[in-house]
Amino acid sequence: MRQKAHELELAQTRQAWLNKRATIASHTGWTSTNTVPLPPGTNTMQISRDWATPLTIGAFILMATTGILMFFHADMGLNKEVHEWLGWAMVAGVGAHAVANVSSFKRYFAKPAALAIMAVFVLILAASFFIQEDKGGKGGNPGRRATMAVLNAPISDIAPLAHQTPQALLAELQKAGFVIESPNQSLISVTGPEQANQFKALAVVFR
Template sequence: MSLRAWATPLVIGAFAIMALTGVLMFFHLDTATMKTVHEWAGLVMVAGALAHLLLNWRAFTTYFRRPLANAIMAAGVIVAGLTFVPNLIPGVVEGAGLGPEVVIRSLGNARIDVLADLAGKAPEALQAELKAAGYGDLALDQTVKSAAQGDGGVLRGILATALVPKAE
């Protein structure tokens, strides 16, 4: 099988996977396997892009004669390089700050009875509400994270059921 037969379709397929999973992860709508699939699709896309580049080397080099193309490529290289600079954006520090992911991770470590207290509900009432929402018989001493069994969507669903007021 020739390089030309698979290089571009591989890039297109990997891009489709990365675009979908990347957008969903950006909005924190990911599942337990999405990050892994996204990372592997990224590696597959790199392999396909290198093959595509090899096939189209002559056409690729013409971009270096175009000022706009050079500016776009230089911006990409600069942004990629800046990702290695720690604490570049004030308030955005790996593992620190009070972004949504930190709050969700902390609430995920809470037990169901503690989550009930945070929601201003009786523990048994929250337990019944979660069961009615389809999350099964959860023990009051069980953590939200263990109840979600590694599924980020389920974890956020449990938190939303507990914490978001019902429209009346």
């Protein structure tokens, strides 16, 4: 009985504070992002949606764009580094957005369909730690494997694919600014690991 009486008193106190906030809002134009005293028993750490949501949206745009570029091996410059380091902004934004909408967030854990969707991604994450990439040349992106095969082949072997002689292709690559001395060299030995240089060299070969 005493516990129920305490809970009823706390509920009445909270309601009184909520009524006070509503009164303040009607007279001052207060919004939920402003600082107003909260009722007893309420978590005092508030995160404003005014910055949590824009942070999430901005970080998502950055992560989605750089992620797509990396997937198609079209990233250049600092795309990869930006994706890796500013991914923390996405983590912070999503975390803040979840805290700012904690009541709505909790409801999804009571919905079987929502739990099933989240479980699928948790299982994929867990599996990713144990399934090893095939190092024998099988599997993976076939387009990327074909590209790497060309990059690792000697220029003398690539030239017939471009309908050129090895010496003519060598001259074209030198004209494009690549430091290369022999048709026995591979493209990747000239371009290095930078994908922008690799695509530039492939464009010279197959233009």
